[in-house]
Amino acid sequence: MFEFENERSELMGKIEEFIHRKQYTALRDLLIPIEAADIALLMGDLPEEDLPLLFRLLPKELATEVFVELDSDEQELLIQGFSNTELKEVLDELYLDDAVDIVEEMPANVVKRILTHSDPDMRKSINEILKYPEDSAGSIMTTEFVDLKASMTVGDAFKRIRRTGPDKETINICYVIDDNRHLIGLVTIRTLLLTDEDTVIGDVMETSIVSVSTLDDQEYTARSLSKYSFLALPVVDTENRLVGIVTVDDAMDVLQEEVTEDIEKMAAILPSDKPYLKTSVREMFKARIPWLLLLMISATFTGQIISRFENALAAATVLTAYIPMLMDTGGNAGSQAAVTVIRGISLNEIEFRDTFRVIWKELRVSVLCGIALAAANFVKLILIDQMLFHNPSVTPLVALVVCCTLVVTVFTSKLVGCLLPLLAKKVGFDPAVMASPLITTIVDATSLLIYFQFASFILHIGA
């Protein structure tokens, strides 16, 4: 049993040694049993000048599989070095959707070269798929699927699969279309195998079909596929004509990308689709500075609240010491609610119509949390701050101010935290943006206002 990560550095050592000693046959024999995705990872760690050598050592089919798995920088490097014949060979082996993925990442001159050397059918298909908007079902589909007619027998279907199968992305599900290419049914390879050869496809096909439209969002497409546990999902145009399919492996990649995007947005970062170590410092700076700036400016309002209550703070300086605790607890309580709701929305567990159920739940949770935190804090203030450290300014009244603020802050924060993502969803914004950082900034201000209200009411100190 081969566990790649455990053997990665050992493999790298061997590869470098074989390259150094020019032992190319041994190198080839070392690489062939390794999965394409892992060879691509190893190639990513090699010096750029060794890539073409390694690539040319591999058998043609494996070489193409590895090529698909490489990062776009490395793909570009290899293409730049390819002779026209080599390029054509690789292109002929590529599945259409992989070819489109590659073309999308290349600079214009490389795209032109790729299209010039693709065969006419593929060129036409690539151009068609490139027309669909980014992140649409059309942009991630492949047109290489098996189509059957309802009038064929199972035996005919097998003949067709045997003839056209080698070029198809999957043969596990075959789609049944009528003469106008309308999607009218589907049949799995399992059904075909378990059915008599003379049976007519129309009699065994499933006719209640879930499909997506070319312009549907790629995340919606991937989630549907996952929800129904399909291996592929048909993509149709506005007239229900079958134009392509999205396969489960591509759906998994889409879900992974979308989750990364959501997580980045929740951390106040503009999303990028590059792996961490491949992202340049400049790109990272550009992804991070906008929200940092915006949130910094918003936080200055919180500062103005403090300024307004400067006199109150001067009258009871002990209050200042509890500001960070109150702001942080509010922020944390709000983030918990926000992040749970955001995830619920993106998993389709929560809809806007559930708003009142969500609020009712969060209110009860917030009361419990607020009281628990206030109680713990009261004990801490009296036992530790007052009795242990003999801090005379921590009076029971001060403790009361802090604890009342805690209860109301947690309550407000959870309310803001659960409402903002739902409202964002309603007005068509991305709920993920309403996560911790934004909530924190809002909650900071509200918790201070609550604090000073209680201070003036209980301790009778004015602004």
Added chain:
Amino acid sequence: MFEFENERSELMGKIEEFIHRKQYTALRDLLIPIEAADIALLMGDLPEEDLPLLFRLLPKELATEVFVELDSDEQELLIQGFSNTELKEVLDELYLDDAVDIVEEMPANVVKRILTHSDPDMRKSINEILKYPEDSAGSIMTTEFVDLKASMTVGDAFKRIRRTGPDKETINICYVIDDNRHLIGLVTIRTLLLTDEDTVIGDVMETSIVSVSTLDDQEYTARSLSKYSFLALPVVDTENRLVGIVTVDDAMDVLQEEVTEDIEKMAAILPSDKPYLKTSVREMFKARIPWLLLLMISATFTGQIISRFENALAAATVLTAYIPMLMDTGGNAGSQAAVTVIRGISLNEIEFRDTFRVIWKELRVSVLCGIALAAANFVKLILIDQMLFHNPSVTPLVALVVCCTLVVTVFTSKLVGCLLPLLAKKVGFDPAVMASPLITTIVDATSLLIYFQFASFILHIGA
């Protein structure tokens, strides 16, 4: 074109009406074309007492598919109401891995009833899978796969698939074992279909196989499957004997659960695997209060720092107004780094050996961000606070203190943010815990210390 979410409330209306008017044939005809996963969602919205009725209306096979998709509460309710014959019928239709999933969630008396009415083979298999630790590959695998011998011909293989296929989770990949059940190869249904009937399996099978062991983590298993774009991954015991397979649909569910867990941990919530609206207030309270308490207590240290510098703040009260902005910006900058690194680690893009590359990258990004923020802030302090609002206490020296603090805080925060997850990974903790809330608490304290250092150095005010 059927888009479930758009028609959901309309469907619910019709279902309720049909139930009310006892139009059961119409109800059945309405439900049959709907996907099982969607029927389950609709049943989740119905009053509990209607579930058995709806379930019994469905054709047996569809009813079982729906049963698998229901929440465990609803499954339990149905099982409680089943006659022994009904229970046996459902169990006979279930795939093994689904049966295990159900058993895992049921109370002991229901489990006993299920096991009593399963056929002996299934009972044995369920008991075996239940022995594997939670979250292991063994616990999510199924033992219902197609196994072939290397000496069989392709024709023999098809006979075997036709005979045993109906009970198998997938027939798209068949596994080749020797007489001692060691996994020696695999062959896809596509290869079988495209190969001559007389060819021997041993000649066409793939022999470089990626497999996982029964005790491997389920997330590792799902990630491997996704990385290599497989439809199923074989699971072997310590002696490389094939004991089961994990299929892509289960891997997708695992990845989704693990992502939800990570996101919850990043928001300082103890992970749960229940959907938001199904989680009770009590469960939510218990998931949220531990971190809130811990972080609240940690935040009191930040308060103590403020207390220590009370005199400095009294000497230049204007400084207090910038505390929230400095703490928030530090927290946001740190979270950005932490969350990016945590996601990189969980996608296997970043390893512990990359620590220095990560630090070097974050350092450069933090310098850029720090300078940009400081510059923006300096302009804001001088132009708005001093000139526009005529606040005489905002002197250029105060602005200098704030801006220097910003630069150093952003620098420190990004460093802490990228280092903590990597260290957590190294010592075997979950890096996801080292996200925003914890970083914020740490960074709050350090940013205040930095602030007061600069204040005492530049403004010459002491503690």
